[in-house]
Structures are given as structure tokens and as C-alpha cells.
Amino acid sequence: MSEAPLRILLVDDHPVVRAGLRAVLESAGRLRVAAEASTAAEALAAVDRLAAQGEGPDVVVMDIELGQGPSGIEATERLGRTHPRLPVLIVSTYGAVSDVQAAVSAGALGYLLKDASAQELRDAVAQAAAGSLILPAHLARRVLGGGDGAEPTLSPREIDILEQLALGRTNQQIAAGLFISQATVKTHLNHIFGKLGVSNRTEAVTVARSRHLIRG
Amino acid sequence: MSEAPLRILLVDDHPVVRAGLRAVLESAGRLRVAAEASTAAEALAAVDRLAAQGEGPDVVVMDIELGQGPSGIEATERLGRTHPRLPVLIVSTYGAVSDVQAAVSAGALGYLLKDASAQELRDAVAQAAAGSLILPAHLARRVLGGGDGAEPTLSPREIDILEQLALGRTNQQIAAGLFISQATVKTHLNHIFGKLGVSNRTEAVTVARSRHLIRG
DNA sequence: ACCCGGGTCAACCCTTCGATTGATCCCCGC
DNA sequence: GCGGGGATCAATCGAAGGGTTGACCCGGGT
Numbered sequence: 448m449s450e451a452p453l454r455i456l457l458v459d460d461h462p463v464v465r466a467g468l469r470a471v472l473e474s475a476g477r478l479r480v481a482a483e484a485s486t487a488a489e490a491l492a493a494v495d496r497l498a499a500q501g502e503g504p505d506v507v508v509m510d511i512e513l514g515q516g517p518s519g520i521e522a523t524e525r526l527g528r529t530h531p532r533l534p535v536l537i538v539s540t541y542g543a544v545s546d547v548q549a550a551v552s553a554g555a556l557g558y559l560l561k562d563a564s565a566q567e568l569r570d571a572v573a574q575a576a577a578g579s580l581i582l583p584a585h586l587a588r589r590v591l592g593g594g595d596g597a598e599p600t601l602s603p604r605e606i607d608i609l610e611q612l613a614l615g616r617t618n619q620q621i622a623a624g625l626f627i628s629q630a631t632v633k634t635h636l637n638h639i640f641g642k643l644g645v646s647n648r649t650e651a652v653t654v655a656r657s658r659h660l661i662r663g
Numbered sequence: 664m665s666e667a668p669l670r671i672l673l674v675d676d677h678p679v680v681r682a683g684l685r686a687v688l689e690s691a692g693r694l695r696v697a698a699e700a701s702t703a704a705e706a707l708a709a710v711d712r713l714a715a716q717g718e719g720p721d722v723v724v725m726d727i728e729l730g731q732g733p734s735g736i737e738a739t740e741r742l743g744r745t746h747p748r749l750p751v752l753i754v755s756t757y758g759a760v761s762d763v764q765a766a767v768s769a770g771a772l773g774y775l776l777k778d779a780s781a782q783e784l785r786d787a788v789a790q791a792a793a794g795s796l797i798l799p800a801h802l803a804r805r806v807l808g809g810g811d812g813a814e815p816t817l818s819p820r821e822i823d824i825l826e827q828l829a830l831g832r833t834n835q836q837i838a839a840g841l842f843i844s845q846a847t848v849k850t851h852l853n854h855i856f857g858k859l860g861v862s863n864r865t866e867a868v869t870v871a872r873s874r875h876l877i878r879g
Numbered sequence: 880a881c882c883c884g885g886g887t888c889a890a891c892c893c894t895t896c897g898a899t900t901g902a903t904c905c906c907c908g909c
Numbered sequence: 910g911c912g913g914g915g916a917t918c919a920a921t922c923g924a925a926g927g928g929t930t931g932a933c934c935c936g937g938g939t
Binding site (some may be wrong): 818819820821843844845846847850851854863 | 915920
């Protein structure tokens with residue numbers, strides 16, 4: 448391996464998190480944070496600026512959430528158009544399957560949770576720099592649906608029901624709100640219970656929320 | 664001038680964020696992170712441990728979100744019971760009015776957003792150590808301005824019930840789990856519904872979660 | 880042509896929930 | 910020592926939830 452440290456562009460809207468990422472990444476010496484950005488626009492500008500100096504970053508470490516503006520996913524997509532070979536590592540608080548899929552299809556070379564250890568983070572950056580796709584085992588299993596990982600697939604209609612459920616609506620209210628009968632609501636509910644492996648509406652909401660099937 | 668540095672207990676479930684907070688807080692010299700914790704239980708234990716060594720923390724900096732276990736709000740409440748005068752500073756990604764109110768009624772001495780600058784963060788800790796309530800102006804205006812104010816206070820027992828509720832337990836199961844009768848569970852439930860302004864258990868869980876009264 | 884899955888609906892029956900009222904006990908603060 | 914709030918329990922009753930079975934329509938794929 449080369450001795451020159453890898454140049455990293457850090458993108459996160461929280462100064463505190465940037466400081467943390469910088470501390471963790473630089474603590475081993477092989478990595479160097481060449482620049483920081485707090486928005487998607489800043490990130491794009493920083494990459495161009497560094498590249499113009501002949502010091503284009505080797506890896507971009509990007510928070511999936513960038514506050515008000517474009518998300519990390521969007522930023523990744525745009526980066527991919529101008530710098531197709533620049534590896535982007537997405538870091539996120541949540542491991543929702545949909546988020547991981549969105550990240551990967553936006554061109555990210557990896558997806559890490561913020562509760563990853565310092566070592567995992569550094570390794571992931573090194574791997575991304577080498578062009579490998581990085582997905583922690585637990586995420587990979589869920590995303591790829593391997594074996595008994597068996598992520599249940601809820602139909603769009605079932606999601607509708609679930610969202611109403613989370614608001615504490617009764618079957619009657621849900622039926623009225625969606626212009627269907629209570630009988631239909633009950634049927635959907637039973638399907639949902641079966642898919643989520645629960646036995647009542649309250650638990651269904653909790654499970655659905657924990658899997659980010661509904662917002663909240 | 665060279666007083667002993669303030670001892671800080673850092674509570675956050677993300678190693679990266681802890682590293683960031685530590686870096687920011689210690690960068691000015693007057694503050695020292697005496698211990699870190701990643702869960703509510705660890706936080707309580709850490710405070711007791713430090714106190715037993717005669718080095719009880721001067722300020723606790725606590726993330727409002729602590730992953731799967733009890734939230735920072737809950738941890739703050741519990742800390743308040745055993746260490747009433749220990750200042751707790753809540754840090755959060757979001758500035759929802761309900762979150763701020765929940766934090767303050769849980770006994771927190773301050774509420775900061777994670778996008779605060781390093782200087783703001785350090786100042787806030789110093790102020791909290793001095794016993795002052797810390798609320799950034801923009802948050803303070805929103806909280807004090809628009810208010811129904813009246814945050815309901817749930818009793819510890821009611822929180823117990825609520826947590827069982829969130830797991831989808833039936834009244835019977837809750838009763839068995841807490842060694843009380845269903846009648847008592849129902850009574851608590853009715854009190855909870857009244858305080859939260861809801862009319863069923865599912866909605867109660869949703870509202871409780873949104874106010875960080877329970878984990879999630 | 881056939882089947883299958885999603886969405887719709889109905890009838891039946893049993894369980895659970897939620898509201899209400901009223902009661903006892905204990906602890907804490909005034 | 911009195912009041913109040915928290916925690917405990919009981920009995921009752923109507924409303925809602927949940928399990929089961931069976932049915933129809935539609936669109937897409939074999």
C-alpha cells in the first residue's frame with residue numbers, strides 16, 4: 448500500500464459529527480480529512496476545488512441526512528455524474544432497507560451506521576478507496592433478503608392501513624378515511640399481522656416503525 | 664483562572680458522535696470528559712461510579728436519542744430522582760417543540776441542537792454547570808411563543824405501563840408482567856389516555872413516542 | 880385458459896378494550 | 910392530621926378489536 452494518506456472529504460451538516468468523524472478517521476494516521484462540507488452544494492464545490500489542485504479526494508464520507516437542502520443520497524447521485532469513480536461512503540443513523548437500497552442505487556460504495564466502531568469506520572473507508580462495496584453483514588442480510596432474514600413485503604394498501612393505525616384510528620375510522628368497509632380493513636389488518644408476525648395493532652405499529660415501514 | 668476543569672459525562676449511543684462531542688468540548692481546556700456512556704443504564708451507573716470516587720460529574724451531556732433502550736429524556740428523569748442537582752444538557756438533531764418541552768419537564772437544564780457550533784456547545788455546558796437554563800433563542804421563542812404549554816406529567820408507573828403497551832401487550836399480559844391486576848392496568852391506562860389526550864392505546868404509544876416519553 | 884396475488888366485502892363469534900364508579904392504602908407536604 | 914396524588918383493586922357494560930371462513934373482481938404472468 449502507498450504511504451501517502453488517503454484524502455477524505457467529510458460531508459455532514461453537524462459540526463459535532465464532523466469533528467467526531469474527523470477524530471475517528473485521523474486517529475490511525477493512514478487517513479486524512481482534506482476538506483469538510485456541510486451541504487450538498489459545498490460538497491460538490493469542495494470536490495472540484497480539491498481536484499483542481501490535483502488533490503482530489505480519494506473517498507467521500509457523506510451523511511445521508513444533510514438538513515434542509517438536498518440529501519446525501521442526492522449529493523451522491525450528482526457527484527457520480529461528474530466524478531464517476533469517486534467512492535462515496537454513506538453514513539446514517541438508521542439502517543432502513545429502503546435507505547440502503549437508495550444509497551446503493553445512487554452510486555454509493557458503502558453504507559455504514561453511525562453506531563459503527565471507529566475501527567469499522569476506518570476499515571470501510573480504506574475498502575471504499577480500494578473500490579470495494581461495503582455493507583455490514585447485518586445490513587447486507589436484510590437488504591439481500593438472505594435465508595430466514597425474510598423481510599416482509601407489505602403492499603401499498605397495507606402501508607396505507609398501517610399509517611392510519613399508527614395514528615390510533617379505529618377500524619371504523621380507517622374504513623371511512625380510505626373509502627372502504629370495516630371488513631376490508633380487518634382483512635388487511637390480518638394480512639399485516641401475519642406478515643409482521645404480531646398479534647395486535649399496537650405491536651404492529653411498533654414493529655412497522657422499528658423497520659421504518661412507516662414514518663415516525 | 665486555572666480552576667479544576669469541569670467534569671462531563673457524555674451520553675450518546677454513537678461512538679462517532681461521542682468522539683465529536685469530546686473533541687469539541689475538550690478543545691478549549693476548561694472542560695474534561697470524565698466518562699462516556701452509550702445507554703441510559705450505563706449513564707446512571709457512570710454517575711454513581713464517579714460520585715463514589717468523589718469525582719461526580721459537573722454536567723451530563725445527553726443525546727435525546729439513545730437507540731433501542733430508554734431515551735435520553737427517560738434517562739434524564741431517572742437521573743433527576745437520584746441526583747436532583749446534576750445539570751443535564753440535552754442535545755438533539757431536531758428542535759421539535761414537544762421534544763424541548765419534554766426535555767425541560769424531565770428536568771434537563773438545557774436543549775441544544777447538534778448543528779450548534781463548538782463555541783455554543785462549550786458555553787452551554789459552562790452555563791449548565793453554573794445552574795442556568797440554556798435554550799437557544801430560536802428554540803426559546805418557539806417553545807414559549809406558541810404554547811399550549813401544559814405538558815402532561817406521567818408517573819413512573821404510567822411509563823412502565825406505556826412501555827408494555829408499546830410492545831403490543833394486552834392488559835392481561837401487562838398485569839402479569841408487572842404483578843398487578845388488570846383492573847389496575849386499566850386504571851393507569853385511563854389516566855394515561857387523559858394526560859396524553861388520546862382515546863386508545865395505539866394512539867397513546869404514538870404520542871408517547873413522539874414526545875420521547877418512551878424509547879423509539 | 881389458467882392461476883395467483885392484491886383488493887374488496889360479508890357473516891359469525893369470541894376476546895379485549897375502554898369508560899365509569901367507587902374503594903383502600905401509603906406517602907408527602909402543608 | 911388533613912388533603913392530595915400515586916398505586917392498588919373490583920364490578921359492570923357497551924364498543925371495538927381480532928380470528929375464521931368464504932366470496933368476488935381484476936390484472937399480470939405461465
